[in-house]
Amino acid sequence: MHPSTTRSTRTQTMFRIGLAGAAALTLAACSTGGTAPAGSEGAEGGAPAAISAVNVIAPADPGGGWDQTARTLGQVLTETSLVGSAPVSNIGGAGGTVGLASLATETDPNTLMITGSVMVGAVETNASENRIEDMTPIAKLTEEPLVIVVPADSEYQTLQDLVDAVVAEGQGVAVTGGSAGGIDHILAGLLLTEAGVAPAEVPGTLNYVANSGGGEALTMLLGNTVQAGISGVGEFSESVLSGDLRALAVSSDEPAEALPDVPTIQDEGIDITLTNWRGIIAPGDITDEERTALVDLATQLHDQDAWAEQLSTKGWTDAFMPGDEFDAFLTEDISLTQETLRTIGLIE
Structure with missing residues (x-):
């Protein structure tokens, strides 16, 4: 249903x-x-x-x-x-x-x-x-707060661009983050259910690449082997500030102190607030x-x-x-x- x-x-x-x-x-x-x-x-x-x-x-x-x-x-x-x-x-x-x-x-x-x-x-x-x-x-x-990022040269300019691509292309868009079932994975799933994907269809739609540490996710993103990543602001902020990654949104009610210019998910029109x-x-x-x-x-x-x-x-x-x-x-x-x-x- x-x-x-x-x-x-x-x-x-x-x-x-x-x-x-x-x-x-x-x-x-x-x-x-x-x-x-x-x-x-x-x-x-x-x-x-x-x-x-x-x-x-x-x-x-x-x-x-x-x-x-x-x-x-x-x-x-x-x-x-x-x-x-x-x-x-x-x-x-x-x-x-x-x-x-x-x-x-x-x-x-x-x-x-x-x-x-x-x-x-x-x-x-x-x-x-x-x-x-x-x-x-x-x-x-x-x-x-969590932050959703893409490689600096990604075609996805907004969070909605990324969500639309996952819904349309399914397994063709890989999203990396922490462990399976963890809060990064939960946020990715919530973005899809907010977009209208049925819960039973989320596992088959979402190509989530789990990692046991933030360093592995960063390597994948910088190597362009995945299209997006989700993790704590502290794990990706340096790479965002250096220009190696581009942040699409943070998951807190207010902008994150470390990334003050990045909009919140709610700013992007999606009703999700989640902190780690x-x-x-x-x-x-x-x-x-x-x-x-x-x-x-x-x-x-x-x-x-x-x-x-x-x-x-x-x-x-x-x-x-x-x-x-x-x-x-x-x-x-x-x-x-x-x-x-x-x-x-x-x-x-």
């Missing part, structure tokens, strides 16, 4: 309401992390031991948003002496679910893995045995005291000027949400993602 405009718009509205509702919890709920330093009395009770080191997992290959977030996290934690060391390891594959499986067997409680919208979708489309909700939510950190969030989770079987110490550490990280400077430099929006608030947000986001994946025909 072909989706109506009302149905597709309602799904987008639910995304906005879900994110806004979760954000409201930040104001209404008591902070789980507090402002006490790691090693002091935590807001959730107990006296967590000081954390001298953490291991950080980027569940993707080098070069993409998860890798950038992991390395920025480790850099700020050590430069501000919040911990003595924070080595980063890359465990890529299947939209982060390979890294998630590794975290599920991790025995070091002070292990932090980057997670986000991409992984939420990938867990569903890959029918992953390991799920994010089985781990320990520590904090939501950032949000970032990232956060950190820990193994699922840690103690309450270990969890409190990690939430406290994330809160201290968020309070550092060095962290704020990194957010500004990379064009990431501060979306900090610690402990239980992040847990509530995850529950809502997983539910909304499942509905959207059904709407665009990626899961049943």
